[in-house]
Amino acid sequence: MPADTSPAETESLLSPLTSREPTPFDDKGGTTGADEGGATETPLHHCLQAYMSTPGALTPEVCDSVPFANNPRPMFMQMGDKADYWADKDSELLIFKFPAILDVNGMYTRISPYFGMPDSRLDVSVLRKARAHFEIHLLSPDDEESDQYPEEVLTMSARFFDLLSALITDVEDTRNAGVPDSTRVIVSPFMRGYTRAEEDFYVLLVQTELLFRDLPTEQQASSIVPRVKQGDIGKSGVLISPSKAKCLANKQGGATGNDSNRGPSTGNAAAPDVLRIHDLHDPLAWYAGLGPLRETKVEVPNIRNEHGTFIHPRDYAEKLAGARFVELEVYIKLWSIPAKFKKDPSMSDRDKFGSRTYQMILHRMQLLPCDAYLKPMICDPKGKRKASEDTEDQSPAKKHVFARDAFAMYD
Structure with a gap:
């Protein structure tokens, strides 16, 4: 890139x-x-x-x-x-x-x-x-x-x-x-x-x-919190990552706002010069915990x-x-x-x-x-x-x- x-x-x-x-x-x-x-x-x-x-x-x-x-x-x-x-x-x-x-x-x-x-x-x-x-x-x-x-x-x-x-x-x-x-x-x-x-x-x-x-509102960003009900405790068997939590929230209809507000997706062949937060240098791993926010265009x-x-x-x-x-x-x-x-x-x-x-x-x-x-x-x-x-x-x-x-x- x-x-x-x-x-x-x-x-x-x-x-x-x-x-x-x-x-x-x-x-x-x-x-x-x-x-x-x-x-x-x-x-x-x-x-x-x-x-x-x-x-x-x-x-x-x-x-x-x-x-x-x-x-x-x-x-x-x-x-x-x-x-x-x-x-x-x-x-x-x-x-x-x-x-x-x-x-x-x-x-x-x-x-x-x-x-x-x-x-x-x-x-x-x-x-x-x-x-x-x-x-x-x-x-x-x-x-x-x-x-x-x-x-x-x-x-x-x-x-x-x-x-x-x-x-x-x-x-x-x-x-x-x-x-x-x-x-x-x-x-x-x-x-x-x-x-x-x-x-x-x-x-x-x-x-x-x-x-x-190109950032979501704080309300939209909160949708990446895992939506786990009491009856689901212990069923996954693995730790849920932020990206999996977002997908799960979307499937359950719990995400708010429009995904178009979260910024363009990566891998767009028509815009190879676009860099996102996950492309920035991250020696202290501060960006690593941002979940889907790492897809935000810089x-x-x-x-x-x-x-x-x-x-x-x-x-x-x-x-x-x-x-x-x-x-x-x-x-x-x-x-x-x-x-x-x-x-x-x-x-x-x-x-x-x-x-x-x-x-x-x-x-x-x-x-x-x-x-x-x-x-x-x-x-x-x-x-x-x-x-x-x-x-x-x-x-x-x-x-x-x-x-x-x-x-x-x-x-």
Whole structure:
């Protein structure tokens, strides 16, 4: 079974600020704007320079266009949950695109085999919240490779951090207006203070979208409990496995819900690239006790290697081990949890006063350097772009498809 798989095509969530278009290249096949000589000739420098020329790069104009008014806001029809999201001036989901350093060994990184799930029993309620977590560092002049960074990129990183801080500060100042300090909610930001080698700095915690979506409800999952009546005690002579218990429940008419809600069955020759929970690495045998839930499909976040090929969550530990530089597209969501109405002396401060949790959710991650920024665009014999690559006169629908596929041209 192939390790690199592509997720099903879904409607893009990209805002106009981050619509992907081909990376600008000069007629000689090199990226435009790159200086000559020294570290500026490295693949990393070329990629970072190319990033600055793409739509959605965090230029001063893009940052200034981020609206603070009426943000964050509910986007239930588009996102399907009760969280608040930041939107752009056209009321589309606001997605930020920026380069950063990925630390797969960081304090907050949680990748395969068990991602961000607790080291206790796994059930439907736990699987329903499973995400991979990545620790991200914005580019800094103190980095070892900083001589390969264009000056504009360093300025952009500082500007982006200020923007993120300002967005959170604006929300907290607005929602805490008139609230006594003693009753303010507990806030969990995606920015985390970090101390290493006696140096303090900030990192960003980026989470993928949900890894397991095709799950039964807890009521449906409970149907795998063996249905044994008093008169049947001792008749089986063997231990009943979860799969046999499910079959027995179905035969007895005791299963609730429709089996179609439990996810596609395995062994589908038409979809050989689909991996399921039972295909994940399981060194501690946490997945082994999930019974039929092991058939649940594993979603594939949009994380690509340097050649533009998807990396499956099963392979994060192996294929991201040597990764350092990445280009990210993320969006921010805010969960506001109210205080519990009934007070109890033993309850936590979160339950007593309420809480707000900010999440930075991954929309796309591209390892750098990458072919999409380094390979020249196809030219005709006269050195000009082919007509098929010119999107100026194309319809909006064709532009959307072209922009969506531009970064996947090397799959």
